[in-house]
Amino acid sequence: MSRLVISGISKSFGAIQALSSVSLSIEPGEVLGLMGDNGAGKSTLVKIIAGNFLPSAGEMRIEGKGVVFHRPIDAQREGIEMVYQDLALSDNLTAASNVFLGREPMRSFGPIKYIDYAHMNTVAAELFKQLKSETRPRDLVRKMSGGQRQAVAIARTLLSEPKIVMMDEPTAAISVRQVAEVLDLIRRLRDRGISVILISHRMPDVFSVSDKVAVLRRGQLVASKAAAHSSPEEVTGLITGAIETA
Amino acid sequence: MTTLDDIIGNSEHRSWFARIRSLQVFWVFSAAVLACLALTLLTDTFASDRNLFNVARNFAFVAIIAIGMTAVIASGGIDLSVGSSVVLSAMVISVAMASGLSFWISALLALGAALLVGLLNGILIAYAGMPAFVVTLGTLSAARSLAMVLSDNKMIWEFGPDHGILLWVGGGSTFGLPHPLYVLTALTIVMSLVFRWTRWGQHLFAIGSNENAAVLTGIPVKRLKVSIYMFSAFTAGLAGILMAGWLGSVTTNLGQAMELTVIAAAVIGGANLAGGEGTALGAVVGALLIEVIRNSLILLGISTFWQGMFIGTFIIVAVAFDRFRNFRA
Numbered sequence: 001m002s003r004l005v006i007s008g009i010s011k012s013f014g015a016i017q018a019l020s021s022v023s024l025s026i027e028p029g030e031v032l033g034l035m036g037d038n039g040a041g042k043s044t045l046v047k048i049i050a051g052n053f054l055p056s057a058g059e060m061r062i063e064g065k066g067v068v069f070h071r072p073i074d075a076q077r078e079g080i081e082m083v084y085q086d087l088a089l090s091d092n093l094t095a096a097s098n099v100f101l102g103r104e105p106m107r108s109f110g111p112i113k114y115i116d117y118a119h120m121n122t123v124a125a126e127l128f129k130q131l132k133s134e135t136r137p138r139d140l141v142r143k144m145s146g147g148q149r150q151a152v153a154i155a156r157t158l159l160s161e162p163k164i165v166m167m168d169e170p171t172a173a174i175s176v177r178q179v180a181e182v183l184d185l186i187r188r189l190r191d192r193g194i195s196v197i198l199i200s201h202r203m204p205d206v207f208s209v210s211d212k213v214a215v216l217r218r219g220q221l222v223a224s225k226a227a228a229h230s231s232p233e234e235v236t237g238l239i240t241g242a243i244e245t246a
Numbered sequence: 247m248t249t250l251d252d253i254i255g256n257s258e259h260r261s262w263f264a265r266i267r268s269l270q271v272f273w274v275f276s277a278a279v280l281a282c283l284a285l286t287l288l289t290d291t292f293a294s295d296r297n298l299f300n301v302a303r304n305f306a307f308v309a310i311i312a313i314g315m316t317a318v319i320a321s322g323g324i325d326l327s328v329g330s331s332v333v334l335s336a337m338v339i340s341v342a343m344a345s346g347l348s349f350w351i352s353a354l355l356a357l358g359a360a361l362l363v364g365l366l367n368g369i370l371i372a373y374a375g376m377p378a379f380v381v382t383l384g385t386l387s388a389a390r391s392l393a394m395v396l397s398d399n400k401m402i403w404e405f406g407p408d409h410g411i412l413l414w415v416g417g418g419s420t421f422g423l424p425h426p427l428y429v430l431t432a433l434t435i436v437m438s439l440v441f442r443w444t445r446w447g448q449h450l451f452a453i454g455s456n457e458n459a460a461v462l463t464g465i466p467v468k469r470l471k472v473s474i475y476m477f478s479a480f481t482a483g484l485a486g487i488l489m490a491g492w493l494g495s496v497t498t499n500l501g502q503a504m505e506l507t508v509i510a511a512a513v514i515g516g517a518n519l520a521g522g523e524g525t526a527l528g529a530v531v532g533a534l535l536i537e538v539i540r541n542s543l544i545l546l547g548i549s550t551f552w553q554g555m556f557i558g559t560f561i562i563v564a565v566a567f568d569r570f571r572n573f574r575a
Contacts (some may be wrong), residue, residue: 014483073464088456090451090452090455090456091456091520091522092449092454092523097448097452101448101459102463102464104458113444114439114446115443
């Protein structure tokens with residue numbers, strides 16, 4: 001059974017048709033590369049899946065069950081996590097604190113409740129180990145490399161055992177070595193059976209990890225096919241409109 | 247060969263000394279201790295009981311508010327209204343007590359008045375989205391004016407039936423230590439624990455370092471901000487009550503320009519105006535250093551006109567020092 005099926009999703013903002021009847025599916029442990037030019041509707045689609053927007057028409061199914069998300073928290077409850085482009089990290093907190101931000105485990109000492117740092121550090125260290133990232137839970141995020149920061153943001157999504165992780169431009173503005181690190185992180189997620197939706201402009205990165213590529217142009221899905229049967233040249237053509245559909 | 251486990255398990259600092267050395271508060275504290283040692287050797291008045299008592303009491307007022315200010319600054323804001331909250335609180339308690347109310351009821355009224363200023367600041371900043379600098383600049387002016395209206399701009403030195411209690415609370419001492427110092431000690435310990443070990447403290451620093459991230463992770467940022475400004479106003483109200491008791495009289499120029507000393511203390515103690523950094527102990531040490539500088543200039547017979555020059559230099563040196571340390575790292 002497919003992890004996520006969206007069918008006939010449309011979204012209009014006033015007179016602007018941002019998405020028109022987009023249908024797409026993603027399997028467990030599959031990496032989907034979502035591509036398109038600026039303004040093609042990538043963010044709109046992702047925001048609908050993440051519960052930021054309600055679609056104007058169409059429906060979504062998670063593992064066969066119809067879902068409607070009114071708020072981001074509704075999507076999180078169904079196991080959909082989002083890694084934002086700016087990563088949404090607090091630089092002055094430790095890696096472990098960032099992983100647990102907003103859901104810190106508490107211990108009680110009589111009537112007094114306090115944060116269980118030991119537990120946070122252990123769990124965070126375990127998550128970094130699973131991601132094979134050399135990230136120390138007690139270090140401040142401010143001092144970390146782009147790849148480590150990405151690991152912290154991804155570890156945060158893993159805390160809730162997600163089904164789908166969506167990543168917005170995770171390889172933009174980081175060094176080549178760190179790109180390799182981030183792509184490895186994405187493969188680890190896939191190996192755990194998590195479906196990954198990767199939004200990116202960087203063609204080589206998308207093709208090196210994706211099982212499937214989907215291309216949006218002016219709100220319409222113009223391609224959705226196995227990455228092995230496509231090529232960066234074809235996708236470029238699809239994005240610009242030189243190739244109509246594939 | 248080092249494994250992934252070793253790397254993840256490693257601590258950032260090799261020893262406890264390396265850890266302490268990386269804290270700004272350690273260096274500021276060292277400077278304060280050095281200044282005290284030098285003064286003990288250079289003058290025979292510094293180490294006298296009388297002088298130490300005065301230093302301890304004088305710095306306590308600034309330090310108490312500096313802890314509140316540290317919370318605000320660490321959350322990425324600023325509170326310019328604390329000096330006016332001090333005078334408002336002092337005026338409310340003196341007017342209430344002069345009218346015959348008991349000390350405890352008057353003290354609650356005074357704290358309530360200060361908390362209202364904080365509540366107004368917090369609501370305008372968090373919910374109306376106005377800049378903290380402008381909002382608190384407004385309440386700086388408004389709260390002092392309210393204190394003038396309340397007292398008809400007259401000095402109050404008769405505090406009704408509980409006159410003695412107020413003077414004892416603010417100006418008295420137990421076991422040779424002034425009472426404001428006890429209040430400061432309790433507040434420092436409680437707030438050090440709160441900053442580090444509670445969600446409120448943790449989220450406060452999260453807001454200061456990346457407000458957008460805090461919103462996205464579901465932290466109730468707006469409510470938290472209101473509580474932070476109320477806490478800052480609470481510390482100002484507390485200091486106002488203690489100062490009224492210490493001085494034995496209240497005039498409407500009490501706490502004038504105090505917000506600047508308080509901000510200086512917080513910043514010297516390691517609070518980062520960009521948000522996300524600061525400690526309760528740092529605020530206290532920063533306030534202590536300012537008071538020691540002030541006291542030493544007087545004892546050494548240097549004109550008090552030089553005071554501002556020394557404190558100003560110290561603010562810049564403390565922040566520059568932090569900058570250079572981060573460059574190296």
